[in-house]
Amino acid sequence: MMRLIMGNEAVALGALRAGMSFFAAYPITPASEIMHLLAEKEGEIVFLHAEDEIAAIHHAIGGSLAGRKAMTSTSGPGMSLKQEGIGLAHMMEVPLVVVDVMRVGPSTGMPTLPSQGDVLQSVHGSHGDYHPIVFYPSSVEECYRVTIEAFNAAEESRSPVVLLSDGFLSHLAETVDLEAVKVEVKPRTLPPLGRGRRHFTGLLAEDGVPRTKDTAYYREWYARVKAKMSAVASSYRFFEYLPNPGAEALLIAYGIAFRVVLPLRREYSLFKPVRMFPLLEDEIRAAAEAHDKVVVVEMNDGQYAGEMRKLLQRDVLSVPILGGDIRLQEIRERLHEL
Amino acid sequence: MNYKDYVKWERMPSTWCPGCAIGTIFKSLAYTLEKLSVPREELVVVSGIGCSGRAAGYFDGDSVHTTHGRAVAVAEGIKRGNPALKVIVFSGDGDLVGIGGNHFLHTSRRDVDLTVVCVNNGIYGMTGGQMAPTTPPGEKTLTSPRGTAFAPINIQAIATAGPRHFYARASVYQVNHLQQALREAIEWPGFAFVDVMAFCLENFGRRLAFKSGHEMLFKVKADFKINPAPAGRLADNELGVVKHGH
Numbered sequence: 001m002m003r004l005i006m007g008n009e010a011v012a013l014g015a016l017r018a019g020m021s022f023f024a025a026y027p028i029t030p031a032s033e034i035m036h037l038l039a040e041k042e043g044e045i046v047f048l049h050a051e052d053e054i055a056a057i058h059h060a061i062g063g064s065l066a067g068r069k070a071m072t073s074t075s076g077p078g079m080s081l082k083q084e085g086i087g088l089a090h091m092m093e094v095p096l097v098v099v100d101v102m103r104v105g106p107s108t109g110m111p112t113l114p115s116q117g118d119v120l121q122s123v124h125g126s127h128g129d130y131h132p133i134v135f136y137p138s139s140v141e142e143c144y145r146v147t148i149e150a151f152n153a154a155e156e157s158r159s160p161v162v163l164l165s166d167g168f169l170s171h172l173a174e175t176v177d178l179e180a181v182k183v184e185v186k187p188r189t190l191p192p193l194g195r196g197r198r199h200f201t202g203l204l205a206e207d208g209v210p211r212t213k214d215t216a217y218y219r220e221w222y223a224r225v226k227a228k229m230s231a232v233a234s235s236y237r238f239f240e241y242l243p244n245p246g247a248e249a250l251l252i253a254y255g256i257a258f259r260v261v262l263p264l265r266r267e268y269s270l271f272k273p274v275r276m277f278p279l280l281e282d283e284i285r286a287a288a289e290a291h292d293k294v295v296v297v298e299m300n301d302g303q304y305a306g307e308m309r310k311l312l313q314r315d316v317l318s319v320p321i322l323g324g325d326i327r328l329q330e331i332r333e334r335l336h337e338l
Numbered sequence: 339m340n341y342k343d344y345v346k347w348e349r350m351p352s353t354w355c356p357g358c359a360i361g362t363i364f365k366s367l368a369y370t371l372e373k374l375s376v377p378r379e380e381l382v383v384v385s386g387i388g389c390s391g392r393a394a395g396y397f398d399g400d401s402v403h404t405t406h407g408r409a410v411a412v413a414e415g416i417k418r419g420n421p422a423l424k425v426i427v428f429s430g431d432g433d434l435v436g437i438g439g440n441h442f443l444h445t446s447r448r449d450v451d452l453t454v455v456c457v458n459n460g461i462y463g464m465t466g467g468q469m470a471p472t473t474p475p476g477e478k479t480l481t482s483p484r485g486t487a488f489a490p491i492n493i494q495a496i497a498t499a500g501p502r503h504f505y506a507r508a509s510v511y512q513v514n515h516l517q518q519a520l521r522e523a524i525e526w527p528g529f530a531f532v533d534v535m536a537f538c539l540e541n542f543g544r545r546l547a548f549k550s551g552h553e554m555l556f557k558v559k560a561d562f563k564i565n566p567a568p569a570g571r572l573a574d575n576e577l578g579v580v581k582h583g584h
Contacts, residue, residue, distance in 0.1 A: 022415070022418070022419055024415065046418045046419060048414075048415075048418065050411075050444075051440055051441065051443070051444035052440060054408065054411070054440075055408075055411040055414075055440070055441055055444070058404065058405075058408040058411035058412045058415060058441075059411055059412070059414055059415035059418070060415060061404075061412055061415060062384075062402075062411070062412040062413060062414060062415020062416040062417075062418075062419060063415040063416070063418065063419035064415075064419075065402060065412075065415070065416055065419070066415065066416045066417075066418075066419025066420040066423065067419060067420055068419045070415075070419075084405050084408070085405070085408070087405075088404060088405050088408075092402075192419075192420065193382050193400045193402075193416060193420065193423060194379050194380060194381075194382065194400060194420065194422070194423050195379060195400065196378070196379065196399075196400060197346070197378075197398055197399065197400065198400050198401075199346075199394070199395045199400075199401045199402075199403065200400075200401070200402045200403065201394075201395065201402075201403035202387075202403060202404060202405050203403065208395065209349065209395075210395070
């Protein structure tokens, strides 16, 4: 059955389809509709309107430890607060989904307007080194599908997976046939609390025993966790590549920016990463090799373009649209200026 | 189960200093778990950061050592995720009512069925001895070298603000009373806060000319008296249980 729904609703419905039964969040524009829809499900799921964003992610960590698939949702200001919990979940290896519906920052910024300014925060926001899996859909149908996959990746990697959205996509209404979306739902992987003698800690630990002065063990642990994240990510290679044989330039765009540049596919080749991190190294390299120019169009000051330069080790052009408004005409003009 | 079965002996000796008060509270909780026959598979101990925060790892059930101040938030998530679990928070005053103060305000307001054991030594001990929200007025610490200018936080007032509440003040000297308070708190079907008057020798008392943990223990004895049946709230020098509503 076709239904007209918004991106935020699709995220909430996708989470329910994935078997999420614990949701904690704090209201924030433009993410609140996720909360509103899930509040209606209280009783069927554990729903918690927390006192702040820090509490919300820590509630979700507790809910996940207790045996439930858990999620929290927010926007940039709340994402900044959640970074502490994201680090804890990485250290304790707790599966979780964190939704960040991006708006213009820093700070309170322009709360109702979209941006893609949290791309680097989503991967480097917490202190220390870690390797998160980050997804960013670009349509309402994809919001639904990728939310389910985010839960799958969280379970398989036992880590907090970030699902990016933006103030535009979150309120974009499109018709979707949810039943027609076929995605396997992966089962829980973390045995729930109450089974014995496990100690979860934010300290570096080996089998629950802190190893806080052991550099050699830290490096060994780090290599293991990094390899685990890469291995899990390798089965979530989501992207869209629209090659154009005549095109001189490859445009890389994601989320709502990809939707806006889509009409340019007759002049350019287009590449949309849905798995933003870890970078789709092979796919992006292969697409870039076939083109003289690589251009990243994004609603920030060139955050992903910097990542592409590091990856490709070549000149990557940047069309930073910044947050607020995004128009095809402006992008077209900026591309011609390059 | 014997109280010793609640302890991860392979983790001993603990990180706590000679003369520290935490061990007495830790052992009292283990005794109480024995008295109440809490099955290990139902027990989850949650802590934050600080010297007391290390206690979670010494209990021989499942345990979670969270980030600084977040023990109550994680514990609420665990309890709501699986209400069959007996969830006990064991942490310090700086963790629970300083950095974690907002979670204390709201989880107590929501009357979540948790037991919170607060090792209240009036100082940030692990980080070297800085002023806590509980430091007595005028006391000199590393961050109040001229003496604390502020009144300490009124934990009792916050914990008893709601229509249903449980607040106990106990001490590391009056151990029978402490264990009685812990027992009542664990049996209480809502949010129960046990505020245990403790001390820190190494990073507080030593600088105030206390020569041993024993001396500080007797200061606790001198400072607090048990009120077996408080009429309303406890006076500042009273130990006792204030509960209402369940």
